[in-house]
Amino acid sequence: MKRKKLLFADHDTSNQASSINKVFMESGFQVVTADNGRSALEEVVRGHYDLVIAELTLPRVNGLGLLRQIKEVKASLPVILISENAGVNEAVEAMKLGADDFLIKPLTLKMVEIIISQVSNGLGTADKGKSDGKFKVITKNQEMKRLLQMAKDVADSRASVFIQGESGTGKEIFARYIHHNSSRKNNAFVAVNCAALPESLLESELFGHEKGAFTGAIARKKGKFEMADKGTLLLDEISEMDYQLQSKLLRVLQEREIDRVGGMDPVPVDVRFIATTNRNIEEQIKEGKFREDLYYRLNVIPLLLPPLSTRKDDIPLLAEYFIDKYCKMDNRSVKGLTEEAMASLMQMPWRGNVREFENIIERAVLMCRGDLIDQESLFIIGGRGPSAEPGYSSIPALPLKEVEKNVIFRALDQTNGNRTHAADILGISVRTLRNKLNEYKKTMAEQ
Known part of the structure; x- marks a missing residue:
């Protein structure tokens, strides 16, 4: 039977850490250690591991940064973060980034036994039924079940999927569900938020660039398409993508090859495309903001997720x-x-x-x-x-711009400063939110 391989990333060299490693090895694990985040990431990229356990305060690249980068290159690899004194915010952020668990040090023998049991029973692998393991779709709603079955039926094809729905309905979770039910599940799942990056950087992020392609391009850089080769690329909030860049994306969909910025020769890519939007795409097309030919290329398999207001039967289940x-x-x-x-x-x-x-x-x-x-x-x-609905008499009269500003800052406070999530709650694009914040900053500087 093949031994499970564990990467233990921790700069702690105490006897307790050595004892933990010994317990894993005695339980049949092959244990590789790393004392900083960068060397841990290099190990993940060049080797096969069944589990990564990483300290939150690793030098060079910390635990959250390591987790984020691991999920970009090997999304299905289970990661457990450990820390001596982390708070609720760090734990919540870790779970949002895809951590399988967040444990407080020192690790006890009981904790280690639980981890060993979880790995032996397939921690981080796809569950049966209506989940992909970590990315569960919690529902008993008939329409959601129909969409899940449809997603599963097409998961192993190369067909592009276009997922539409209001903010917060679970579009990215559906995208990951498709990936983890496909033959590509052991390869990268790469998500790109098209609204979170400035237009000037998005092309380089998607297609990569050659050394010297522009000022600051000191080395060749792979883009998201190449990182997702043999895997799945999620183009989140694609309706926010610049119109000119849409034509280049259309060519990639047609030719299955990319041109790096500053490159001379096309680079072939084998990528499964999934796109999402929270906007009415037909209206975007009519307004000349989205290419109709690109829409038809992406919309081979359309999935329209219902809002929670129409699936109230899921509320008790979700609450539990x-x-x-x-x-x-x-x-x-x-x-x-x-x-x-x-x-x-x-x-x-x-x-x-x-x-x-x-x-x-x-x-x-x-x-x-x-x-x-x-x-x-x-x-x-x-x-x-x-x-x-509050009574009108209880609301002090304020200029509309001031009300808007208060609502924006409340959304940012609610999401711990996460602009993407705040924009989702507000029903605006990240670009619009960024412009509003720059406007407020300029106004404050002038006062």
């Missing part, structure tokens, strides 16, 4: 899942919700969809003082639920 998730993550013992709290969840419009729902449940788990989440812990802002 997220309560369990954040109880485990934050070491809480919440058992569920009161009837009144559940009734409130069922009545809310959920304009931010599952992402908004998850944020509220996470906050409620942290604020809950008993076994059950009640109204007070569910809605801590003035004792009022997000679905309730």
Whole structure:
């Protein structure tokens, strides 16, 4: 039987760390160690590993940075982060980036035994049923089940998939579900947020560049297309892509080859394309903002995800899942919700969809003082639920621009400064959000 291979990245050289490594080796693991994030990443790139355990405060590249880069090159490789004194924010960020677990040091023998058991039973591999392992689609809604089956049926083809839906409906999770149910699942899943990068950088990020192609190009750089070769490339928020760049993307879809910026010869790529948008793409085409021929190339398999407001039957299931998730993550013992709290969840419009729902449940788990989440812990802002409409008399009159500014800063505060998630909540593009923030900064500088 082939031995499992573990990469243990930690600059701790204490006897306790040595003992942990010994336990893994005695359990049949081949253990490779790295004392910094950069050498750990090099090991991952050139070798095959069944699990990576990495310290959060690694030198050169820290644990979160290592996790992010591992998920770009080997998305299905399980990663567990460990730390002596990390807080809730670090743990939440790690899980959002795809960590399989986040453990507090020192690791006990019991923790190690659990890790060994998880790896032996397939930690990070695809689950049966309606999940791809880490990227679960939690649903009992018939329309969602139909879309999941459709996604699974086409997963192993080369056909491009176009996923449309409101912000927070789970478009990226669907994309990962398709990847992990395909024969490409052991190769890279590369996600590109087309709205998060300035137009001047997006071309280089996608296609790569040659040394000397422009000022600052001191070496050849592979683009996302080459990084996703033999795997899947997700073009997230593709409706935000510059119109001129869309024509170059169309050529890649047609010819299956790219031209690096400053390159002389085309480079062949074998990539499965998945695109997403939260906008009405037909309107974008009519307004001349999106190429119709590119739309038809991408829209071979269309998936339109329903908003949470039309799948209320999933709310109790999602509540149970997220309560369990954040109880485990934050070491809480919440058992569920009161009837009144559940009734409130069922009545809310959920304009931010599952992402908004998850944020509220996470906050409620942290604020809950008993076994059950009640109204007070569910809605801590003035004792009022997000679905309730405040009386006009309770709102002070403010200039519209000031109201807009307050709402934007509240969204940024809610998402811990994550501009992409804040833009999703606000229903605007990252580019629009960036322009608004630059406008506020300029105004403050002039005052």
